[in-house]
Amino acid sequence: QTVFTENTLRGTLGVNAIPVKRHIFDYLVSDSNIERDFASELDISTKVEVYAKLPRGFYIPTPMGNYNPDWAICFKDDEDIKHIYFIAETKGTMSSLQTKGIEEAKIECARRHFKKISEGKIRYDVVSNYEELLEMVTG
Numbered sequence: 001q002t003v004f005t006e007n008t009l010r011g012t013l014g015v016n017a018i019p020v021k022r023h024i025f026d027y028l029v030s031d032s033n034i035e036r037d038f039a040s041e042l043d044i045s046t047k048v049e050v051y052a053k054l055p056r057g058f059y060i061p062t063p064m065g066n067y068n069p070d071w072a073i074c075f076k077d078d079e080d081i082k083h084i085y086f087i088a089e090t091k092g093t094m095s096s097l098q099t100k101g102i103e104e105a106k107i108e109c110a111r112r113h114f115k116k117i118s119e120g121k122i123r124y125d126v127v128s129n130y131e132e133l134l135e136m137v138t139g
Contacts, residue, residue: 024052034128035070038090041130042073047137049076054087060106060113067106069124075137084137087114087124 011017011029
């Protein structure tokens, strides 16, 4: 519970920290340019209600070790006034040759974990950019 109420992230504004509006905190500390660009897209999207860059303290235990997904995103659907919950891992490439075997196994565990605990209501997948995520959510 405290993983979302205690902001322990440290960053430098303009280097790895940016001001944000739809994030659970006022500033986002990113690990890479891919994450920063992804957050910028989430922040300006009218389809996103709120999102969080998941802190290292949020993890899923797997047989290969703890796995820490990157994002939790709550989308809004104006027609039905419902919310779609999505957990995402951002990668620069989706090529399995460039993703380590252990990490792929952890990602598969995460897919099964979120499907099981939410009866399919929380979606989890790996995306390389916001457009790909939006296609998964709206498609």
